Amino acid sequence: MKNQDFDIIKSSGERVKFSLHKLRNSLKRSGADDPAIEHILDTVRDELYQGISTKEIYNRAFALLKKRKSVFASKYKLKKAIYELGPTGFPFERFVGAVLQYSGYNTVVGQIVKGKCVPHEVDVVARKNSEYLVVECKFHGEEGRKCNVKVPLYIHSRYQDIITLNRDQNNGRMIPDEGWVVTNTRFTKDAIQFGECAGLYLLSWDHPKENGLKDRIDRLGLYPITVSTLLINREKQFLLSRDIVLCKQLLDDVFYLDHLGVSEQRKQKILNEIKMLCNI
Template structure:
């Protein structure tokens, strides 16, 4: 049997890949195999990949909402759009959790022209710039033109010292971050030119999905117990992560929800954070 990806590409359906993704979300191998068995009668040749995901997600949610939230992590990252504003703030949180000082949306004068930098980070003696590329489609990839462009900006900015973190320093490092994936040529160029890349699955075992699970910095957009409107309301209050939701005072205040719903949301959140 074959499935149709959002890009229109037709690929073979991989049972093992589905089971692995369910297990990675926290489901047991037994439950993952049971979910596959239960959705198989609804699968057909040419079925859209997002429909397969939806069927598996629904079954997983009935077993564990927290595991379903982890399973929907990639979708949750994409829901930090559509402009990428919240994605930039989310990436800033990831750097902060790794011990960096962070400043967002900074205007700097390069040797030739001025630049708006998405994120500036500092750790020990190193000052770095971080540029974010947000895609609204999960099948979109960041191609080689983007790191080429970012490198030209980095080369202009690292020619002179900038005074941001209370002292003049040279920007010595540059990251390019995307919520999707990089093409092979983009990775090849970045590795050759010294740019650091971060995407959903790159570097290997250190991509966004790995960092999120390691630091438990889950975006609120992956929670299954919140509506889309409630997620947007929380994002507007700068409640970006599940940790923020559980620890910021009055984070539930503007939601105006019942005690029972609040209890369910807190239960799912605690299961995510205490895995």
């Protein structure tokens, strides 16, 4: 049976044809070399069966990458690592704020901003020079769920309420230049269509094309702490509770690993992995 004849089950329950091309591209983003990628592709291809889940394919590829090099596995698990920022949406808001901060913005997470009708708690307020952004984050803890049109509709109404107050007060400096909607999953076609029509900037896992969340993270080396394959879940949750949401932040606050009782030898392995992730 040819590879393209295998049906696989996505996390949403949708049945699609297996794509060797998509799997190869996801492995390339991990930084693995061509011989390693071809070995993993051959192994996974030999283990395919009708109705295999994308989760099973991911787990197999992840295990094979981890045997090669932990940093490859860390990059490969990026999407899953962002889900691990849950179960609440607050760590994701801090993550988005940190990504914008490392992109040159001054950011505040969870700021109350007055609107004409009611005040609004904005997930992230970001400023760079004269640019002023209000950013709303929509975190989904379940794989396969998408942001439908209701999300940008709701956020657009809040954004307009903030703009209207400051226009009425002739306070140009306080009028946001752009309203953003950021999600860790994907937007439906209707959501993207409404966002573009209404003038909202939509940022998801793979939107805009070649400048989605995954592209920005890879380009800037701004990986969430949850990508680490060497830290255990308890340690990750401790770091998140201390506002360490990016791997880069841990390099500046290494003492947290001492606080967790991490041995010197293991600490060096963790830090080496993070430096490779962040291209330092």
